[in-house]
Amino acid sequence: MPFAGGPTTLANGTLLFSAVAAIAYLFMVTWPPSPRRTAVKTLSTALLALLAWLEGGPALLATALALGAAGDAFLAHEGDKAFLGGLGSFLAAHIAYVALFFQAGGGAATLMADPARLALGAVLLAFGGLMARRLAVAVEPALKVPVMAYITAILAMGLAVLTLDRPMAIVGAFMFIASDTILAAERFLLAENSPHRQWAPYGVWSLYYGGQAAIALGFLL
Numbered sequence: 001m002p003f004a005g006g007p008t009t010l011a012n013g014t015l016l017f018s019a020v021a022a023i024a025y026l027f028m029v030t031w032p033p034s035p036r037r038t039a040v041k042t043l044s045t046a047l048l049a050l051l052a053w054l055e056g057g058p059a060l061l062a063t064a065l066a067l068g069a070a071g072d073a074f075l076a077h078e079g080d081k082a083f084l085g086g087l088g089s090f091l092a093a094h095i096a097y098v099a100l101f102f103q104a105g106g107g108a109a110t111l112m113a114d115p116a117r118l119a120l121g122a123v124l125l126a127f128g129g130l131m132a133r134r135l136a137v138a139v140e141p142a143l144k145v146p147v148m149a150y151i152t153a154i155l156a157m158g159l160a161v162l163t164l165d166r167p168m169a170i171v172g173a174f175m176f177i178a179s180d181t182i183l184a185a186e187r188f189l190l191a192e193n194s195p196h197r198q199w200a201p202y203g204v205w206s207l208y209y210g211g212q213a214a215i216a217l218g219f220l221l
Contacts, residue, residue, distance in 0.1 A: 002221055005053070010056055015213075018047035029201040040078040041058040044209055045069040048216045060100035066075045067093035068212055080143070083187075087146050091178075094153040097173070097215070098160045104219070105163030106135035117162045124177075128155040131181065137187040147184075154180055168221075172214025 003011035021045040028037045049065035052058075057118050071089030074082050111117050132151050154177055161173035186200040 001216060014047050014051045014054060017046055018136060026205060027204060029205055034076045038073055042069050042073045042077045045072050045212055047082055048212055052216055057220050058207030060096050061216065061219050064093045064096035064100065065212060065216060067096060081199055082148060087150055091150050091153050094157045095159045101160035101164055109165055110163045121159050125155060128194045131188065133185065135184060135188055166218040169215050172211040172218060175207045175211030175214060179204050179211060
């Protein structure tokens with residue numbers, strides 16, 4: 001078990017219940033919205049936030065995870081209002097992660113001093129610029145400003161995580177970015193009859209939950 005003691009200890013038990021809920025949601029991703037589906041989805045990340053609090057993790061970590069759980073609750077429903085609620089929650093979560101990563105990392109000097117980190121950051125910015133250009137054309141006018149703000153926040157989060165000396169957290173953050181990329185493509189870029197729509201929801205959830213869990217464990221272990 002990742003934490004001291006067996007699976008019945010509070011920390012390990014909380015993590016196990018979170019993972020079980022996340023796996024259960026994989027079987028529900030294509031279900032129509034329902035209270036049970038919303039509860040299972042939200043519980044997955046909410047338990048990670050609880051774990052961060054129980055283990056005395058940084059307040060910003062618990063806050064970001066709790067905001068992620070709120071975003072999960074919104075996105076478990078359909079429609080533009082739910083999408084905007086989820087977008088706002090995750091935007092706030094990314095801002096909390098940016099603050100956490102810069103607080104715990106070595107700052108911009110760490111990024112600039114390491115060619116590998118700098119190259120990865122440059123690739124991230126280039127990819128983000130390409131996605132922003134594609135989405136600016138595809139997104140309906142009412143959503144353009146929120147979507148562009150979200151892209152800015154997630155790119156800032158990706159750059160901020162590169163200042164850390166926590167490999168698990170870095171991997172988790174980039175899994176999160178990959179999840180958001182697939183979600184944006186699914187919602188705005190893929191044709192209605194695209195075969196990629198069959199696997200996209202499973203990829204989004206697996207990368208998202210795995211990323212959140214890796215960020216959490218990267219700080220707690």
